[in-house]
Every structure is written in C-alpha cells, then in structure tokens.
Amino acid sequence: MRKLPALLTLGALAFAGCGSGPSYVRDQDATLRLTLDEYRLRPENITVRAGRVHLVARNVGRLTHNVAVEEWEPADEDAEPREYARTDTAHPGETVSERGELRLKPGKYRILCTIGNHDDLGQYGELKVTAK
Numbered sequence: 734m735r736k737l738p739a740l741l742t743l744g745a746l747a748f749a750g751c752g753s754g755p756s757y758v759r760d761q762d763a764t765l766r767l768t769l770d771e772y773r774l775r776p777e778n779i780t781v782r783a784g785r786v787h788l789v790a791r792n793v794g795r796l797t798h799n800v801a802v803e804e805w806e807p808a809d810e811d812a813e814p815r816e817y818a819r820t821d822t823a824h825p826g827e828t829v830s831e832r833g834e835l836r837l838k839p840g841k842y843r844i845l846c847t848i849g850n851h852d853d854l855g856q857y858g859e860l861k862v863t864a865k
C-alpha cells in the first residue's frame with residue numbers, strides 16, 4: 734500500500750517527460766487564450782481545431798503588445814509570410830481580440846507580436862491547427 738504514491742509520482746514524471754516535441758495546450762471552445770508580456774506569448778505551443786478561431790490576448794506586461802497569426806513558412810523564401818489575423822494593440826492591462834473573421838485550415842502557424850522587435854526577442858509561439 735505504501736508504494737502506491739511513489740508509483741503514481743513516477744507515472745506522472747514519465748508522462749511529463751515523454752515525447753520529443755513541445756507539449757501543446759489545447760484550446761477551449763475554439764478560442765486561443767494568450768497572455769502577453771516582455772517578451773513572451775503564453776502558452777508558446779497551442780493547438781486548435783480547424784475552422785473559425787478566436788484570439789483573446791491579455792497584456793500583463795509593461796509595454797504594448799499584440800498577436801498576429803502568420804503562415805509557418807512562406808512557400809517562397811523571399812516572400813513575407815502571409816498574415817491571417819492580427820489583434821489590435823493591447824496596452825498594459827488590456828485584453829484584445831482578432832479583427833475580422835479568422836478561419837484556419839489544418840497546418841502549422843506562427844503566432845507572434847509584431848510590435849517593435851518583440852518577435853526577435855522571443856515573443857512568438859507555434860499554433861497547430863488540426864482537422865479534428
């Protein structure tokens with residue numbers, strides 16, 4: 734009986750450590766809920782079902798931020814990545830959402846802050862859109 738908690742702990746550790754890639758946070762009700770600060774966007778890896786998607790980004794930092802959804806890799810290396818959506822600029826303490834209607838097909842997308850050089854400073858993440 735006394736071994737049970739230890740086994741459970743080991744099981745949890747094994748589960749947390751398995752898989753080679755990043756772990757993805759699954760959205761709730763097709764809404765990507767993101768938190769922004771200097772210079773991060775959390776969760777960094779998020780997954781959502783294809784179709785209509787909503788962005789809700791809360792700025793908990795001290796500078797202004799936003800969120801854009803771009804294609805992961807432009808087909809043409811020299812081309813600017815296509816942008817699918819962008820939120821308004823969020824001032825500290827504000828929550829913003831997407832402008833217009835955002836619909837995404839299955840695939841991999843980049844989510845990032847387009848303000849200043851925040852993207853270069855690490856304010857980006859990966860969005861995986863799945864068919865189901």
Ligand SMILES: [Cu+2]
Nearest residue numbers: 798846848851
């Ligand atoms: Cu930013």
